[in-house]
Amino acid sequence: MNFRAAGIFRATAMEASKLVLRRAFARSASSAKRRVVILGANGGIGQPLSLLMKLSPLVSDLGLYDIVGTPGVAADVSHVNSRAQVAGFAGEENLGKCLKDADLVIIPAGVPRKPGMDRDDLFNVNAGIVQTLCTAVAKNCPKALVNIISNPVNSTVPIAAEVFKKSGTYDPNRLFGVTTLDVVRARTFLASAKKLNPSEVDLPVIGGHAGATILPLFSQASPKVSLSTKELDALTKRTQDGGTEVVKAKAGKGSATLSMAYAGALFAEACLKGLNGVNNVIECTYVESSVVPGLSFFSSKVRLGKEGVDEILELGSLSDYEQKGLEAMKDELKKSIEKGRKFVQSGGGGGGGKKKKK
Numbered sequence: 001m002n003f004r005a006a007g008i009f010r011a012t013a014m015e016a017s018k019l020v021l022r023r024a025f026a027r028s029a030s031s032a033k034r035r036v037v038i039l040g041a042n043g044g045i046g047q048p049l050s051l052l053m054k055l056s057p058l059v060s061d062l063g064l065y066d067i068v069g070t071p072g073v074a075a076d077v078s079h080v081n082s083r084a085q086v087a088g089f090a091g092e093e094n095l096g097k098c099l100k101d102a103d104l105v106i107i108p109a110g111v112p113r114k115p116g117m118d119r120d121d122l123f124n125v126n127a128g129i130v131q132t133l134c135t136a137v138a139k140n141c142p143k144a145l146v147n148i149i150s151n152p153v154n155s156t157v158p159i160a161a162e163v164f165k166k167s168g169t170y171d172p173n174r175l176f177g178v179t180t181l182d183v184v185r186a187r188t189f190l191a192s193a194k195k196l197n198p199s200e201v202d203l204p205v206i207g208g209h210a211g212a213t214i215l216p217l218f219s220q221a222s223p224k225v226s227l228s229t230k231e232l233d234a235l236t237k238r239t240q241d242g243g244t245e246v247v248k249a250k251a252g253k254g255s256a257t258l259s260m261a262y263a264g265a266l267f268a269e270a271c272l273k274g275l276n277g278v279n280n281v282i283e284c285t286y287v288e289s290s291v292v293p294g295l296s297f298f299s300s301k302v303r304l305g306k307e308g309v310d311e312i313l314e315l316g317s318l319s320d321y322e323q324k325g326l327e328a329m330k331d332e333l334k335k336s337i338e339k340g341r342k343f344v345q346s347g348g349g350g351g352g353g354k355k356k357k358k
């Protein structure tokens with residue numbers, strides 16, 4: 001063998017051994033034991049989300065909880081021939097059992113909007129539900145990562161934080177508001193406007209999860225796009241009103257469930273990859289944050305790791321249009337955060353939610 005051939009052989013052997021190591025790591029990361037629990041598993045989001053988590057190779061145990069109907073959902077989903085073992089738990093008396101040993105708890109429990117309502121109109125019912133469920137999380141699996149889907153996310157995440165503080169279990173790195181659907185929508189709408197492949201488009205969406213607090217950063221889109229002011233305005237508004245578009249189309253039968261289950265599963269898998277030690281897992285999510293002074297919770301790009309939030313990334317440069325959008329959301333977001341905090345600090349509601357007939 002000449003020197004050149006020997007060099008190529010050595011380089012190829014090194015690449016091959018790196019590949020073997022990477023594959024072995026990916027295998028061990030996906031074979032890690034991970035218990036995921038869904039609270040509100042019988043709902044419009046809960047049912048398809050249960051199916052998607054059952055399909056995830058990252059999940060070894062799936063606990064499904066709702067006030068009613070979960071044995072049926074669990075029996076149904078459990079027949080899918082994938083790795084996760086499924087168990088259903090119904091009724092408050094079984095909540096603790098369901099939560100035991102959870103690595104990740106996903107909460108889509110609570111009422112959805114009807115046409116004409118804002119997300120904040122859900123506060124009176126959902127605040128108490130989130131408080132009750134997070135109290136049980138603090139008691140039964142205080143180290144679990146918690147993904148809050150229940151609206152209004154801008155307030156329910158601060159509610160969860162206050163509940164955990166009261167129980168002495170609060171770790172800001174383990175609490176997340178799920179804003180992935182805003183990113184999913186922004187990608188889809190941009191791809192459709194610019195005739196791109198939606199699965200190859202990416203951009204951050206920052207702020208919160210209601211109307212003007214949702215701010216897509218099209219200036220940071222990949223691939224780079226050039227948008228007229230008219231296009232930018234239309235895409236921004238469509239992303240901000242994406243939830244309302246679905247609420248109107250469903251005409252009284254609830255809000256986004258299927259796209260939300262997809263987005264919830266994407267985010268849950270990102271959290272599990274982080275827990276399993278996969279490098280450089282980055283998602284936008286609403287967390288306790290200091291990236292924008294005066295807003296103690298904010299959604300922006302976060303690196304996920306073995307303990308939850310590993311690093312909150314800088315916002316990067318914003319266009320003038322986006323800077324104005326950021327200024328415009330501040331008051332509303334601040335009020336929603338305060339509303340959530342005060343709800344728990346002033347004694348909260350303690351509501352467990354009404355039983356729903358299915």
Ligand SMILES: NC(=O)C1=CN([C@@H]2O[C@H](COP(=O)(O)OP(=O)(O)OC[C@H]3O[C@@H](n4cnc5c(N)ncnc54)[C@H](O)[C@@H]3O)[C@@H](O)[C@H]2O)C=CC1
Binds near residue numbers: 129
């Ligand atoms: N973060 C986001 O991007 C999104 C959030 N949402 C929100 O997700 C929530 C759920 O929406 P859907 O699934 O469509 O509603 P749904 O009414 O179909 O389902 C909610 C489920 O929660 C259950 N539930 C009520 N109280 C409970 C309690 N104390 N413990 C356990 N389960 C309880 C109900 O029995 C029901 O099965 C709503 O608040 C909605 O606004 C919806 C779409 C997107």
Ligand SMILES: O=C([O-])CC(=O)C(=O)O
Binds near residue numbers: 119242243246247
């Ligand atoms: O709009 C709603 O009420 C549900 C939601 O959060 C969304 O679809 O983004």
